[in-house]
Amino acid sequence: MNNDIEQVLYTQTQIDNRMDEIANQLTEKYQGQCPLIVSVMTGAVVFTVEMIKRLKFKLNLDYVDVSSYADGTQSAGKVKLVQDLSSNIDGRPVIIMEDIIDTGHTLKYLADLLKGRGAKSIEICALLDKPDRREVDVEADYVGFKVPNKFIVGYGLDYRGLYRNLPYIGILKRSVYEN
Ligand SMILES: O=P(O)(O)OC[C@H]1O[C@H](OP(=O)(O)OP(=O)(O)O)[C@H](O)[C@@H]1O
Numbered sequence: 001m002n003n004d005i006e007q008v009l010y011t012q013t014q015i016d017n018r019m020d021e022i023a024n025q026l027t028e029k030y031q032g033q034c035p036l037i038v039s040v041m042t043g044a045v046v047f048t049v050e051m052i053k054r055l056k057f058k059l060n061l062d063y064v065d066v067s068s069y070a071d072g073t074q075s076a077g078k079v080k081l082v083q084d085l086s087s088n089i090d091g092r093p094v095i096i097m098e099d100i101i102d103t104g105h106t107l108k109y110l111a112d113l114l115k116g117r118g119a120k121s122i123e124i125c126a127l128l129d130k131p132d133r134r135e136v137d138v139e140a141d142y143v144g145f146k147v148p149n150k151f152i153v154g155y156g157l158d159y160r161g162l163y164r165n166l167p168y169i170g171i172l173k174r175s176v177y178e179n
């Protein structure tokens with residue numbers, strides 16, 4: 001295990017098994033619909049890649065880059081659209097793939113934006129949910145795991161750009177970001 005990790009919450013095997021379950025639910029629901037998968041850069045990249053390989057229906061893939069965290073572990077509270085979709089979503093079912101819902105600001109912003117563009121339906125699929133930190137009313141339709149109110153890294157989630165490549169989900173030691 002990486003020395004900066006206080007505790008592993010979910011191993012690669014646990015993540016794989018949970019992704020299989022969610023993928024089966026999505027496959028049942030979206031058969032014949034060809035939804036657009038919207039991956040939220042950068043944190044959702046690992047989750048998105050691993051999930052879409054399990055989806056047994058026609059789909060398209062696009063991404064947005066939204067940024068809500070100015071620096072380190074604290075939310076800036078404001079969401080910025082850094083890179084827009086390249087697809088037209090009018091009349092299309094959309095599935096947003098996100099790594100974590102924390103305050104909820106990012107997903108609220110994104111879901112409202114895509115609704116305003118006439119998506120036929122919008123569902124949210126999030127690897128992690130940290131409900132204790134919620135500031136706005138937003139819920140995922142599919143959640144991998146609930147996590148405690150700690151700073152989480154791995155499986156796409158970073159601290160200052162690091163740890164995204166860890167093949168598990170863990171709690172970052174406070175000593176890494178406090179001095
Ligand atoms: O629910 P919220 O409080 O809005 O937080 C969730 C968002 O924060 C992180 O993104 P970040 O802006 O750190 O960018 P990243 O995906 O590039 O890591 C994470 O990937 C989510 O998109």
Ligand SMILES: Nc1nc2[nH]cnc2c(=O)[nH]1
Pocket residue numbers: 069100101102103150151152153157158159
């Ligand atoms: N890496 C990381 N990014 C986040 N964005 C919102 N919450 C978190 C978290 O716990 N870890």
